[in-house]
Amino acid sequence: MATNHSFDIVSEIDFQEVDNAINQALKEIQQRYDLKDSKTEFILNKKEKVITLNTKDDYSRKQSIDILQSKFIKRGISIKAMKLNEPEPAAGGRIKQIINLQSGISKENAKKITKMIKESRLKVNAQIQDEQIRVIASKIDDLQAVIKLIKEADLDFPVQFTNYK
Known part of the structure; x- marks a missing residue:
């Protein structure tokens, strides 16, 4: 009887690391001469998987997003997990931008991946x-080929491989 091997393809975000990245980004923004008066805020809602950016103008918004993305990368979080919505006006002539955090593989993306594997x-x-x-095979080589296939695919969301047995 051949034994089966398996692993799971997941898309997970460590929200503690997201929190750390936000805190580091805010620290850097407050220290930068060109941004320190922008009163920039990032508010993380873990339940909704959303970060809300509120800042004084478009320049501060772009700089703040760049800084946050660099902190994500430093903390090992894929910036593909960030889905930026269009900036919108906020109270007091300020700008806000909602950043959705992609966690979990949507049905649509799961179908895309399974079709690719088939x-x-x-x-x-x-x-x-x-x-x-969940990907199951009798040969480990086949599983490794699937991992290589998924890693090389240009997916617009991050994936990890877990529960390798």
Whole structure:
């Protein structure tokens, strides 16, 4: 009886690291001569998976986003997890921007990945389970080929591979 091997494809965000990245970004913004008077805020809502940026103008908004993205990268969080909405006016002539954090693989993206795996003709079975995909194969080489395939695909959301058995 051949034993099966498996792993899960997930898209997870460590919200503690997001919190750390936000705190570091705010510290840097407050120290920068050109931004220290912008009264920039990042507010993280973990439940809604949203960061709200509130700042004084478009220049501060762009600089603040750049700084936050660099802090994400330093903390090992993919910036593909950030989905920037259009900036909008806020109270007092300020600007706000909502940043959605992508966590979990949507049904649409899960279908995209399973279709890609099927079309690869590898001898594996991919099943969508909630917001992740379980990939099962009898050969470890086939699983490694799937990981390589997914890593090389130009997905617009971050993925990790977990529960490798």
